[in-house]
Every structure is written in structure tokens, then in C-alpha cells.
Amino acid sequence: MSLIIIGTVAFDAIETPFGKTDKIVGGAATYASLAASYFYKKVKIVGVVGDDFHQDDIDTFTKHGINTEGLQIKKGEKSFFWSGKYHNDMNSRDTLITELNVLADFDPIIPESYQDCEFLMLGNLTPQVQQTVIKRLKNRPKLIVLDTMNFWMDVAMDDLLETLKLVDVLTINDEEARQLSGEYSLVKASRKILAMGPKYLIIKKGEHGALLFHEDKVFSAPALPLAEVFDPTGAGDTFAGGFIGYLAKVGTVNFNNMKNAIIFGSALASFCVEKFGTEKIINLTEQEVAARVQQFVNLSTFTIEA
């Protein structure tokens, strides 16, 4: 049994009001697999890089017990590169450079050793590639989580709608939920989106936490108020990785476990933004994670006496 995470493995150059980086390792699958590795030991990555991606970079995955057999390395080609600059409020950013490189014709390979997949995280990529991964698995995983973004709603809505029929959980942000559904109210949006295929919808609201919708139930998870958000890059992917990693660990998919999974994902994401790139989430201890989760418990617990 294993957890497959597919998504970009890339280089990012990030500028925030606090400073800027050279090319550092990033990408949705990078953040998500590192986050998941804190909860589950059989994480397997699917992605593609160029030969500018060095052994050191791959070692980071290996040290976290992440299987990289499904990470294709294209000789003579370059890895996906993204560069962006965050505004002062850290809630908006400008993309400075996007070089697709190896991602332009990415054809995901699922190694035979990955066919024991029980949990599948489809990180943000073209809906067609996401769909291809599902079709290349011989057995349908117990849980398929899909992350996407407004860009695919703009340019590949039909493919996205087809892919949504095949998944169990969709994670998007509030603006994307509004765009996908055509509804401003998130309650109305959730009803329309749950009718598109997913049984669970997670709406990420950044500094305002997250909402989980399932049937007629809703759960509101808080975000940890932070004095300093240093670099938001990868927070959503870290959330998704922590979320599915926790579910893979507990093994049973239900509303209660999903609520907890959201808290664990949020805790990992709250670490992610404290330093540039993956710097903070490659060196966490179990104790740090447990203490952060306890902060979320303290943050949101109240006891109403009847």
C-alpha cells in the first residue's frame, strides 16, 4: 500500500518583502511529498525534471523516505522554472517568469512498484495529465484528491470537468470555487461543485483557514494567526500533502478523519510560510509538529455549557 503524489518538481526564484532567493527547489509535488512524509512512510512521487536537477536535490526526497522511481530525469533538458514576486500584503503576487521546459510534454510514468497505490494526490497540473495518472493505475485508489487552479478553469474547463468526475476530494481556494461554480456564496458554490463529482470539497482561504464540505455537513478549520509570513510559496501544496499523508496514515476515509487531516495539513502549511521555499519543512521534528497541532487545538476549542 502506498501514497502517490504527482505534480511539478521545479525550480523557483522567489522575491518577498523580506528578501529574494536564487533558484531553489520547489513545485507542488515537492512540497506535498515532503509534508506527507511526516505522517506516512510510503510516499511515492511522480514527476519530471531536467538534468539541471542534481543528485543533492533528489537526496532531499530520499532522506524523507520518498520513493523517486517515478521521477523522470530528461537528459539535455531543463526543469520547470517559475519566478515570482510577492506584494507587501503577501496575499498577491506577480509571476515574473514561467518556463515550462520538461513540463511542456510531460507524460507521467507509473512504475510497476507504484501499482499498490491506495491514496493518490493529483497536484496542480493540466487536468489531462491528472486524468492519465488515474487511468494508468490498474486499481482505483481508495482516495483520490485533486488540486487545481483558476488557470485550468480558463483554458481547459471541459477537461477539468471530466477529471472532476473521477476524484473524491477537490481542493481549491475561495475565488476558484466561485469561478468553478458561478456562485458567490461558498455554500451555494459547494453544492454545485459536489454535484460535479467530488464527494468532499475543501475550500482554502489562506489566512482565514479552510472549509470542508461533504453532503450536508461543513467544517471550518482555523488558520494559525502568524506574526510574520515570510514566503507563502508552496503553502497550499504543503497543506494538501499533510492532509493526504495524515489520511494515508489513519487509513480510514470519513468526515471526522478528514477534519483532523485538515488540521494536520494546516499545521504543516503554517510551518511552510515561516521560511523561504521548503527550508522550514525539510527539518521538522515530530515534537514540533505535535506542538503546532496543539496550538490549533488551543486556538479553536471552546466549551459551551448548556
Next chain:
Amino acid sequence: MSLIIIGTVAFDAIETPFGKTDKIVGGAATYASLAASYFYKKVKIVGVVGDDFHQDDIDTFTKHGINTEGLQIKKGEKSFFWSGKYHNDMNSRDTLITELNVLADFDPIIPESYQDCEFLMLGNLTPQVQQTVIKRLKNRPKLIVLDTMNFWMDVAMDDLLETLKLVDVLTINDEEARQLSGEYSLVKASRKILAMGPKYLIIKKGEHGALLFHEDKVFSAPALPLAEVFDPTGAGDTFAGGFIGYLAKVGTVNFNNMKNAIIFGSALASFCVEKFGTEKIINLTEQEVAARVQQFVNLSTFTIEA
């Protein structure tokens, strides 16, 4: 022992995407006192109206057990009037008309029968009038809650800072917390604001809930996701009234009771927005309020097993 609520008692004309009203009764003290009356029976209002405010309008308070001895009625003058139009997202609005009328030279009168005040809610008004009320009370109440807005930060910041030194709890929204502190991060903003006087700071985030800061503690309260927000007018005042009404009922001021007070205040506010003006909050049953509070419990409860 009693709870005094001071603030505007006014007429509003409201336009939303769902419809528009003629002049209806509104004002911060109206919403807050009605909300408080669901939890506490000795609510006393301080305000001023013109003789366009009819006996029927006063009867609404009386029916809820609200003492109106401190509500001045100015013969031959007109009540404060506000008219506004909400945009499609319901999060922003244009003020169409503001007629101060009797509010222009409001001198709050504290009847002798109000001198048993233990809980004091200073609704949004000029900081000087708010301060006058504190000074006219012979004994300092056990708890003073102050609500204010960006307008007073623009035109009367010095007065506001003086008044803040005298209160226990400040309720403002996230943009106002940023303006008052000069800090974007709400954690940093809270530290600066708590150094200005208040021991507790409540930051209202509308559809994203509320944050309570006290010493080094923080509590995040969810907002109930609603399919339809019909009219947001008065939601903040309803929240504040429910909040202090609940505290007056339990009598003891501490962090735990404040957390519950925020949930009860949020529950009342979630009713407020379901109809125009005060229409929904003048006719609630105890059972409806209890069921709504239970929705907040269900919405935010999770159980992490160690």
C-alpha cells in the same frame, strides 16, 4: 446590576441585490440591545432620537424588556438617518445619505436608575461621547466594551486613543485593526493595540469569523457559512450585543467565557443577516438560538487523538 448599551438609534433605508426598504428602525444601540436581550434581562439603552421616532418603535424595545429611560426624544427634531446600497458581493457598500440630525449635538444622559451598571457597551459613536458616558457613571463598570470604526481613526484619533485607555475590550474589523496599529499582520497589530489600553481585542472578519486576543492567547471563532446573506446591516452591532449580553448573564469575565460570548454573539449575527434590518432578530425563540449555537459547535469541533 445592569447592562448599559449606548449607541445610535436611527432610521435606515437599505438597498441590497435582494430588494430595498423604506425607512426602518436601525442603529448600533438598537441591534446591540435587541441581541443582548436574548441572554440578559436588565438591558438599558442610552441614545437620542427625534419625534419622528414613534411609540411603536419604542414598544419594540419594551417588549424585549429593554429599559428606554436613557433614550432622549427631542421634540421638533429628526432622528439620525442613514441610507446605503450594498454591492453584489455584499462585502462593500456605498453610503447614499447620512443625516446626523439629533446626533449632531448628542449629550448622553445617564438616568439615576442606570447607576447600577456593571457591563457597559459603547457602540460606535464619537470617542468623546463614549468617554463622557464612562465619566458619568459613578462606579466603574466591571466590563467596558468599545466598538468604533475607521471614520474616528481618520478624524478623531487622539480622542480615540484617550478613550481606549479606559476600556477593557475593543471590537473592530481587520482593516480597522491594521489602520489603528499600522501593522498588516493581525498578530503584530494585536500586540500594539493591547498596549494602547484594552485587555482584550476582538477582530471581526465578517464571513471569516473573528479573532480574540488577550495577553499571549488567541482564539479563532468560525463564521457560519450561509447560503444567502440578505442584508449585512447591523451584524457587527448584533455580534457585540450578543457578546456582552452573554457575559452579563454569566457574570464572570475571563478568557473562556469570552470565547463562548463570541460564539453566542456570532450566532445572533448570523440570524441578523438573514432578513432586512432587525426583522429576524426581533422574533427569535430560545430554541432557535440554542440550535444555531449548536451549529457553531458542530462547525468547528474536531478531536485529535494523540
